[in-house]
Amino acid sequence: MKPIARIKKHERTISKVVLVVSILTLIVLGSTILAVDMLRPSINGAEQPRGWQRTPEIRIVMDSTADWARIMFNDLYQTNTNGVRIFQFGAKGWLGGNDSDDRIDAGRDLTFVDIIYNATVVRTGDIVGFFKGNNDFRHTRMFADVILEVNEDVRQVSIYVMIAGAGTTTFQFINKESGQVIWQDTQTGNSFTQYTRRWMSPDVFFTTMHIELALVVALAAGAVITMLVLIPIVFGRKLAKTIEDSEGL
Numbered sequence: 001m002k003p004i005a006r007i008k009k010h011e012r013t014i015s016k017v018v019l020v021v022s023i024l025t026l027i028v029l030g031s032t033i034l035a036v037d038m039l040r041p042s043i044n045g046a047e048q049p050r051g052w053q054r055t056p057e058i059r060i061v062m063d064s065t066a067d068w069a070r071i072m073f074n075d076l077y078q079t080n081t082n083g084v085r086i087f088q089f090g091a092k093g094w095l096g097g098n099d100s101d102d103r104i105d106a107g108r109d110l111t112f113v114d115i116i117y118n119a120t121v122v123r124t125g126d127i128v129g130f131f132k133g134n135n136d137f138r139h140t141r142m143f144a145d146v147i148l149e150v151n152e153d154v155r156q157v158s159i160y161v162m163i164a165g166a167g168t169t170t171f172q173f174i175n176k177e178s179g180q181v182i183w184q185d186t187q188t189g190n191s192f193t194q195y196t197r198r199w200m201s202p203d204v205f206f207t208t209m210h211i212e213l214a215l216v217v218a219l220a221a222g223a224v225i226t227m228l229v230l231i232p233i234v235f236g237r238k239l240a241k242t243i244e245d246s247e248g249l
Contacts, residue, residue, distance in 0.1 A: 050152050050153050051151065051152060051153055052149045052150070052151050052152075053149065053150055053151075053152050053202075053206070054087055054147060054148070054149055055147060055148045055149070055150055055205040055206065056147075056175055056176065056177050056205075056206075057090060057145055057146070057147055057175075057176045057177070058145070058146055058147070058148060058173050058174065058175065058176065058182075058205070059143055059144075059145050059172075059173075059174040059175075059176050060128050060143065060144045060145075060146060060171070060172070060173060060174075061095070061141065061142070061143045061171075061172040061174060062129070062130060062141070062142050062143075062169055062170070062171055062172075063139075063140075063141045063169070063170045063172075064130070064139070064140055064141070064142075064167060064168070064169035064170070065137050065138070065139050065140075065167040065168050065169075066137065066163055066164045066166060066167030066168070066169050066189060067131070067132050067133060067134055067135060067136045067137060067164050067166070067167065068129065068130060068131040068132065068163075068164045069129055069130065069161075069162065069163045069164060069169040069171075069187075070105065070112070070127045070128065070129025070130070070162045071127065071128050071129065071159055071160065071161055071162070071171060072125040072126065072127045072159065072160040072162060073085055073086050073125070073126045073127070073128075073148070073159055074125050074126050075158075075160075076123065076125075076160070076195075078109075078124055078125055080151075082157060082158045082159065083150065083151040083154045083156070083157030083158065083202065084148055084149070084150050084151070084157040084158070084159060084202075085126065085148065085149050086108065086126050086146050086147075086148060086149075087146075087147045087148060087149045088146065088147040089106055089107065089144070089145070089146055090144075090145030090146060090147070091143075091144075091145045092104050092106050092128075092142075092143065092144040092145065093142070093143060094140065094141070094142050094143075095141040095142060095143055096140065096141045097138055097139050097140035097141060098132070098140050098142070099132070099136075099138075101132075101133060102130065102131070102132045102133070102136075102140065103130065103131045103132075104129070104130050104142055104144065105127060105128070105129045105130065105131065106127070106128045106129075106144040106146075107126070107127070108126045109124055109125070109126065110124065110125065110126070110127050111123070111124045112124075112125075112127070114162070114193045115193060116192065116193050116195075117192060125160075128144045128146065129162070130142050137166060137167050145176065148205060150202045150205050150206075151202065152202045152203075154202065155201070156199045156200060156201060156202070157199070157200060157201075157202050158197050158198060158199045158200070159197075159198055159200075160195050160196070160197055160198075161185060161187055161195075161196045161197075161198050162193070162194070162195050162196075163187045163188075163189055163193070163194050163196075164189055164193060165189045165190070165191050165192055165193060166189040166191065167188070167189055168186065168187070168188040168189070169186070169187050169188075170184065170185070170186045171183075171184065171185045171186070171187070172184045173204075173205075175207065180207065182204045182205060182207050183200055183204055185198055
């Protein structure tokens with residue numbers, strides 16, 4: 001028997017199975033919509049913790065063609081008025097492109113020397129960064145894992161992104177638990193050392209994965225349409241067969 005003929009022979013059985021699956025899908029999606037709708041008021045009405053809150057573990061990734069780059073997690077005066085600070089350092093390392101003499105800096109109260117518009121500046125801060133040696137512009141990728149503390153009493157927190165005089169660096173904050181990129185910035189050198197202050201909402205550090213209600217509704221609508229198409233096929237053919245049998249008697 002040809003495949004098409006086999007499909008036609010079992011068409012009614014296939015339609016029944018699809019119909020049952022559609023009904024079960026509709027029940028599950030309907031329950032999800034009701035649960036989301038019932039839980040939303042209690043979630044919104046609950047008092048959310050404020051002040052300094054500890055983040056999930058964050059992976060900082062720097063993908064760069066520069067000879068050095070860094071992020072400083074305090075202000076230029078070594079205080080935390082910027083609303084974010086490092087609580088704990090974790091693993092660090094290279095994801096590719098490094099030489100044996102390339103260095104990752106990740107720590108508190110680290111002193112560094114920069115030349116800004118021909119002036120030598122010595123600063124101390126809580127930083128994550130790398131140094132490959134002057135004029136080493138090969139593409140590299142490094143990471144450092146940290147747990148941060150973020151002040152949720154302020155509307156925005158800030159960090160300093162510091163880059164060398166050449167090359168392009170992409171900075172990423174990745175929630176290690178979900179794998180979600182929660183912040184990203186790309187900077188390109190302009191022949192001078194640059195300090196750029198970057199602002200962000202404290203909420204970005206606490207972003208959680210969630211089901212979009214619109215997606216659930218769309219899937220439910222698809223299940224309903226499938227049911228409306230299949231019901232006439234299943235029950236219409238059954239009715240036609242019953243009429244045929246009765247006429248044959």
